Amino acid sequence: ETGVTQSPTHLIKTRGQQVTLRCSSQSGHNTVSWYQQALGQGPQFIFQYYREEENGRGNFPPRFSGLQFPNYSSELNVNALELDDSALYLCASSFSASGGTDTQYFGPGTRLTVL
Amino acid sequence: GNSVTQMEGPVTLSEEAFLTINCTYTATGYPSLFWYVQYPGEGLQLLLKATKADDKGSNKGFEATYRKETTSFHLEKGSVQVSDSAVYFCALRRDSSASKIIFGSGTRLSIRP
Numbered sequence: 001e002t003g004v005t006q007s008p009t010h011l012i013k014t015r016g017q018q019v020t021l022r023c024s025s026q027s028g029h030n031t032v033s034w035y036q037q038a039l040g041q042g043p044q045f046i047f048q049y050y051r052e053e054e055n056g057r058g059n060f061p062p063r064f065s066g067l068q069f070p071n072y073s074s075e076l077n078v079n080a081l082e083l084d085d086s087a088l089y090l091c092a093s094s095f096s097a098s099g100g101t102d103t104q105y106f107g108p109g110t111r112l113t114v115l
Numbered sequence: 116g117n118s119v120t121q122m123e124g125p126v127t128l129s130e131e132a133f134l135t136i137n138c139t140y141t142a143t144g145y146p147s148l149f150w151y152v153q154y155p156g157e158g159l160q161l162l163l164k165a166t167k168a169d170d171k172g173s174n175k176g177f178e179a180t181y182r183k184e185t186t187s188f189h190l191e192k193g194s195v196q197v198s199d200s201a202v203y204f205c206a207l208r209r210d211s212s213a214s215k216i217i218f219g220s221g222t223r224l225s226i227r228p
Contacts, residue, residue, distance in 0.1 A: 004158075033214065042119075042204050042218030043159070056214025090158060104216060106151075106159040 004093050004107035012113045013081050021076040021110045023091030031055070031096045032074040033104060034066060037088040049074055050096060078112075086114045117142045121205045121219035128195055128226055136190040136222050138179075138205035146207040148172075148181055148188040149216065153202045162190075162203070197226045 005024045013019050025032050031050045035043035045058035049068035063079040072093070078085055088111050092104035122137040140146065150162040150172070163172030168183035177192045188205060205219040 033216075035218075040221075042206075042220045043216075045215035045217070048214040050214075058215060092159075103161060103164070105161070108158040 004091060004105055006089075006091050006107040006110050008110060009108070010111045010113075012115065014115050015081055015083060017081050018077065018079045019081060019112060021078075021089050021091075021112070023074045023076070023093075023107060025072045025074070025091075025093030026105050029093035029095045029105070030072050031094045032068055032072065033092045033094070034074070034076045035090040035092065036060075036085075037090055037109070039087070043090055046076070081114045083114050086112060088112075117146070117207060117209055117217050119205050119207055119217055119219035121203075121222055124202075124221070124223040126222060126224050128224070130197055130226055130228055131194045132226075134190070134192040134195045134199075134224070136203055136205075136224070138188045138190065138219060140186050140188065140205075140207050142186075142207055142209060144210055145183075146209050148179070149206040149208070150177070150179055150188070150190050151204040151206060151218070153204065153221070155201070159204065195224075195226050197228055200224055200226045 007022045033048040034046040037043040046060050047057040048055045052068045065077045068074045088109045090109045092106045094104045118141045147166045149164045151159045152162045163174040165172040165181040171180045179190045202221045202223045204221045206216050
């Protein structure tokens, strides 16, 4: 059974650029959640995707957007990057019969640095 | 709103010492409570969970009891090992329909041989 994988591992961008991060969910899971973890802080919920639709969103601006594909993999897109977007971005997958959140399994994360 | 407060670190202990990491929460209703662990260079791993009052979650020698009367979910281990060195996060999910998990700020634990 393959766990949650994320790509790339590290990424360096400059202010104003756009970035796409990718996540492959664990086999059998249909729900993907994205979190932002700033250095020395706990993860903050960005949004969740269930059945290819957004199913809950945290306090992040619209320039943070996402997609979920029919195979349940997901992308996180961030436009107009700001210095404060520098963080570890975590993807978590889970199985849900009706939305909400079952036990979430996290990937290793993508470290984004914005210069 | 819903929130989690956990003791600030870093916490440094000697091997075989007793560990307690305090966690309290604020939430309406009956949230589920979790402890996650993040080893150096790795992602978050679920350590244990409890879904209702008085439940005790346990795993790898760690335990935590869901105390509704004190709104707490303290993490304990009787004898820590060097391999337990990591960052520990207390977290809650408001209810079964909630999409997000709310995390505390984390407690860094270092165990010296």
